[in-house]
Amino acid sequence: MSKQRVLVVGNGMVGHKFIDNLVQDPQSEHFDIITFSEEPRLAYDRVQLSSYFSGATAADLALTDEGYYNDNGVNFVLNDKVVELNTQANYVVTASGRKESYDKLVLATGSFPFVPPIPGNDQEHCLVYRTIEDLEAITTSASQSKVGVVVGGGLLGLEAANALKAAGLETHVVEFAPRLMAVQLDEGGGSLLRRKIEDLGVTVHTEKATSEIVPGETCRYRMNFADGSHLETDMILFSAGIRPQDELARQFDLEIGERGGIVVNDNCQTNVENIYAIGECALWSGRIYGLVAPGYTMAKVAASHITGGSETFQGADMSTKLKLLGVDVASIGDAHGNTPGAQSYTYNDEIEQVYKRLIVSEDGKKVLGAVLVGDVDAYGNLLQLMLNDMDLPDNPAGLILPAGDGAASVGLGVDALPDTAQICSCYDVTKGQIKEAVANGCVDMGGIKGSTKASTGCGGCAALTKQVLDAELANLGYEVKNDLCEHFAYSRKELADIVRVKQIKTFDELLDSHGHGLGCEICKPTVGSILASFWNDYVLKDEHIGLQDTNDIFLGNMQKDGTYSVVPRVAGGEITPEKLIVLGEVAKEFDLYTKVTGGQRIDLFGAQLHELPLIWKKLVDAGFETGHAYGKSVRTVKSCVGSTWCRYGVNDSVGFAINLEDRYKGLRSPHKLKFAVSGCTRECAEAQCKDVGVIATENGWNLYVCGNGGMRPRHADLFATDLDDETLIKYVDRFLMFYIRTADRLQRTSVWLENLEGGLDYLKEVVINDKLGLGEELEAEMVANIGNYQCEWQTTIENPEKLKRFKHFVNSDETDGSLAYVAERGQRRPATREERIQSVELVD
């Protein structure tokens, strides 16, 4: 059977989603896919566009890459707009003259920003806000401006205002309607939003119709309004709504709606059977859907129809929840109460600046809609009540009253939701799918996110997903408790609090007061780590030694045959030739297998217990100190060579990496911690896959947190930009201590963040804005820890009592006679079991 040729016009979020659906389909081998984009890059996340102004790059926003398309046999042509369509002969022609035939054509051309027909709207600093190229133009213009105006007070307009404000401009929003976000919010919600935004320093002008843009007196331009007033500004951003990009369809005879949009049926087909339209260019049942989630649903429907599936588009809910200029805003269903007979409950707290309105049906039994400003915690519950047409609880007002007024119990029991209820609209994940994931062994948010993708898009459903997870765990008989082990009925976080607040200094003290039994290999190292994090005592003291894993007791990493590896610290990966020679000489003398690590250090393998002190004596004498490669602790700070040598470096990454490593070296933590510092945006140190990543910019350092490689790689999140050395260290102090205080046992920072309620935003609040008032305390704890640092190897080799442990037998100077090695590539390695049995060519 010959392959069908599917041609996708437009590679935006929805066009990409369609391709993704098609290549993931079991039938994908029957299709050849080619996509055209007029933009110079593959699909990126337009929803997160404003993050570009807080430091995200085009790469951060990318939804896919060329590798993915190549791997899946998807052909793509960038920078080439489709300009001609022949629906009889089934081909298209591009601006560059390229002609391509198709069996199925998918139009995912999206929309374009509507610019009101105001005289003077086409001047140099009059811009729009939709593509990355637009953002680049805005950045350039903003750098030459002091005052900026956004025309349009809707959702996108406020996003754009945020961008101007972030660029340091005096920012104004001009809206034609009497209130902000007139589509989504009622009067009460709109006016509170206005007040909050004005408190942030953005001036809002409502009921203003711009009549012309003329040269200004104090600024570049003057906007004259219909009511006779005017406003001076250096730049203008138009964000007055979108219009479907239906030009191609319109010119070549597809059916177009009266006010634009390509008419489609429930299969997302146009009036020509083998042509589909999806996303913001499509008009379904007289409606354009200007949100990404319905576009994704259309993408799924079209892909399903092409592969012979039966999914249909049945409209989409336009409820939305977002943060605009830091203000939480949500709108659900019939937010204006337009349904005949609709009644409402309103909660308006002018002190705390919270507005909530719940619109219910005439009989008072169902949710029709809601408006939430300032506190959107109720969003998930209310949305589910509406979408699933569920009966309201007895006291509906309790759904929007603040907790603590006896109303907190009026929640939505997630058990009441049907399995078909959609929990995550970004990835279309249902309650049933989450239940299935739990049944298959996912027991925490990290697992759910990894297997279902739920709450990895906008994150709006995180709280609800967690509720479904917990309820399902309870249903399956998991007791949802975080007890560390049978000896302590506390989580690691609770134990850390107890140790810190009650100033507990030993495991026995803690076991006597808060545990029972003798302890085990789970609680002992965990408590040992907590004690070390807060008090940083010598880990081999008699009262601590029994808590440590063998790696910590012998200050090396146990290998498969019971010998250890030795990793001295090489801060920042910088090492003198003299020290490198010492490492080589030691390795040679003790016949240690030698390998360079991923953390820019040298690992020496195969040391027996009695050899460890001899080896370390030589290393310490040569100026080395322990590398803590054996501990759940700060390991390395990797660096690229930076501005001292590199032609491209903009800052001294090696020097800063060494400072960071010296500051945090050996810090005991819930899991290992890795850092990296890159000297420029080329990122040769791969800082974005580290727990703490630092990248030099022209203006300081960008800080990334919570990345890791390993089994489940995760890119670090951009945390703060353009920091000076002191501020960066302050943030890292706080970040690390907050992690140490609150993480679970063996929880990497990445999983910790994914399970942290409120996520990255909350973490920023705590660390940057000091929301919990803990900042100084966390810093003081870090300083105390650093003050108690010691090189454990130096302390050990100076202590004859401690050195007694470093022999294999307490009653003999013999060594472990079972060890056997074979030569390989000029070094030795442990013999396998078979090799030992056959005793082939063993080396001494």
Place this chain on the structure above:
Amino acid sequence: MSQWKTICSESDLTPNTGLCALLDGEQVAVFYCGKTRALYAVSNYDPIGDAYVLSRGIMGSLSDVPVVASPLYKQHFNLQTGECLEEPEHMLKTYPVRLEAGEVQLQAA
């Protein structure tokens, strides 16, 4: 008649840790519980990890059974019977051990 052999003195013991002794060519892991003052002795060989390492495991209790966890792959061994809790087909040899006049003694076979 088997005899007791001194392997070290009481002062060589560190509470809640193990040590390894050589007894007639066999490697024996000896553990000392600080809380109960009990001594245990089992083979130092970890049959799952295939290495002589058990004296370097963390000791503790599971449901009141005194155990050592292998430092290689963390299986638990009952210090009284030698049985592996996770894979009971593995059974460590156990040795009589006692504290006699300030000396730690193992009974040779």
